[in-house]
Amino acid sequence: MAPRGTATRTFSALQAGTVTVLLGNADPAITLGLGVGLHGATGSDCKFTQTVNTPAGTTPQLSVAVDPGVYCAGAYDIGTVGQAGVTVTVTITHP
Amino acid sequence: MKTATTALISPLVLLVALLTMACGSDTPTTPTTPNLPSTEMFSGTLSVGESSFYSFTVAATGNVSITLASLVPVAPGPAVNTVMGLGVGTPNGTECSVTNSVTTAPGLTAQLVNSLTAATYCAKIYDLGALTAPVDFTVRIVHP
Numbered sequence: 565m566a567p568r569g570t571a572t573r574t575f576s577a578l579q580a581g582t583v584t585v586l587l588g589n590a591d592p593a594i595t596l597g598l599g600v601g602l603h604g605a606t607g608s609d610c611k612f613t614q615t616v617n618t619p620a621g622t623t624p625q626l627s628v629a630v631d632p633g634v635y636c637a638g639a640y641d642i643g644t645v646g647q648a649g650v651t652v653t654v655t656i657t658h659p
Numbered sequence: 660m661k662t663a664t665t666a667l668i669s670p671l672v673l674l675v676a677l678l679t680m681a682c683g684s685d686t687p688t689t690p691t692t693p694n695l696p697s698t699e700m701f702s703g704t705l706s707v708g709e710s711s712f713y714s715f716t717v718a719a720t721g722n723v724s725i726t727l728a729s730l731v732p733v734a735p736g737p738a739v740n741t742v743m744g745l746g747v748g749t750p751n752g753t754e755c756s757v758t759n760s761v762t763t764a765p766g767l768t769a770q771l772v773n774s775l776t777a778a779t780y781c782a783k784i785y786d787l788g789a790l791t792a793p794v795d796f797t798v799r800i801v802h803p
Contacts, residue, residue, distance in 0.1 A: 580768070597737060601729050602767065602799060603700070611702070611729035611797040612738040613765050630767040631724065633698070633799070640736075 572638030581659025584624035589653035610636035710785035712755035721803035724769035729797040755781035
């Protein structure tokens with residue numbers, strides 16, 4: 565992920581339930597923004613519903629109830645990403 | 660021998676199968692296409708004290724689910740948890756006459772669910788006085 569960038573993925577929840585998002589790794593180890601939401605009208609951007617600034621961890625930093633639908637989640641730069649960028653691993657669990 | 664037997668039986672089996680199919684009493688049914696709900700996104704920017712609405716058409720009686728999904732001051736920045744007004748009603752000129760509403764923070768489960776008949780309706784988002792700066796909002800509408 566580049567400076568001022570975002571790294572998000574789209575996924576479908578086939579039924580109501582809970583979505584969790586885990587920033588499992590950031591290399592180099594920095595604090596990043598982590599968010600979950602849904603795409604806007606154009607479908608080209610991720611409109612976050614919940615966000616948190618967090619370092620990588622082992623337990624999900626975000627958890628949100630959802631209806632069936634198409635959602636997105638991922639990481640974004642909060643001003644901590646250097647010119648070399650950062651490699652992130654984000655794990656999303658969903659119904 | 661095994662091959663010969665198979666050669667004799669196979670046409671009989673095929674004939675029985677064809678007769679069974681031809682004489683069946685099942686009435687052919689017309690395939691039906693399930694009426695899947697439509698999902699519409701209503702996005703924009705709301706300034707302090709403002710409201711905005713979006714009109715949509717319900718094709719058949721059913722549940723209409725409206726979700727205030729996102730409030731973000733500066734994309735892709737942090738989301739805010741501000742409580743807003745969210746309503747559904749009927750378009751009235753340049754206004755939306757709200758008939759049912761809730762006060763809610765953003766979430767990903769519908770905060771407003773109504774059973775509505777086929778007609779044109781509007782979804783409205785409005786500042787209850789909690790906004791301190793403009794926000795980009797996203798509202799999801801799922802309807803028959």
